[in-house]
Amino acid sequence: MDVEQVIDELYGVEPGEFVAARDVRAGEARSAEDPAAAKRIAALRRPTLAAWASNRFVRERPEEAERLLALGATLQEAHRLLDPATFREASGQQHKVIAAEVRTTAALAEEAGHPLSASVQQEVEQLFRAVLADPEIAAEWSTARLSKPPEAPVGFGAITPEALPPRPESPEPPDRRAREAAKKAAEKAAAEAALRDEELRAAKTRADEADARVAHLEEELRQAKSDRKEARAAATRAATEAREAHAKADGA
Incomplete structure (x- = not known):
């Protein structure tokens, strides 16, 4: 096995x-x-709804999952190097990306028949933030085998670019190409998140229109069944009356 x-x-x-x-x-x-x-x-543990929804996101949206991991790597590297510029740039993207991916996760879960409450969506958001901040959690998350989100909030905490310790007066400048690549990756992730948001809105619109058509057709079907029932009843009465009329004619 x-x-x-x-x-x-x-x-x-x-x-x-x-x-x-x-x-x-x-x-x-x-x-x-x-x-x-x-x-x-x-020994495998049943996943919580938030973990299951997150696992589904990884399975159904592998490219978006990879972009989230890439953004996390950018943030972690900028934090490690105490690079405020790159950290600020990536941090500005992470909020948009996480919000978009949480909406996508909720949509996938609802599509599977398991809508997520506000509290569960908050758990998913916390998990995504942990993925961005902790490479070990990111590695586990990428397997789509989570049984539960991290027990405690994990992230960059209160550290912001402004709160980062001052860098040495003669620092070793970070590799420009790496910074540019990180910036482009963050911008691409944000653009992709915006595109997914638009696709999600369009899909919901199509779903609403389909629901309306289904409701209309169901009403037409209900009316048609009612008309059929009445027509059959009328046909039965007519047949009975015809038999009675024939019987009277034969007797005469």
């Missing part, structure tokens, strides 16, 4: 189906006399 493949499959199922699916696969491992695999599978 390929345990890694099984784990990937399990963290892709619907939240309410996870436990049953996990127990079935653990049972299969035991039947195959693979106790190590059975133990590992049985």
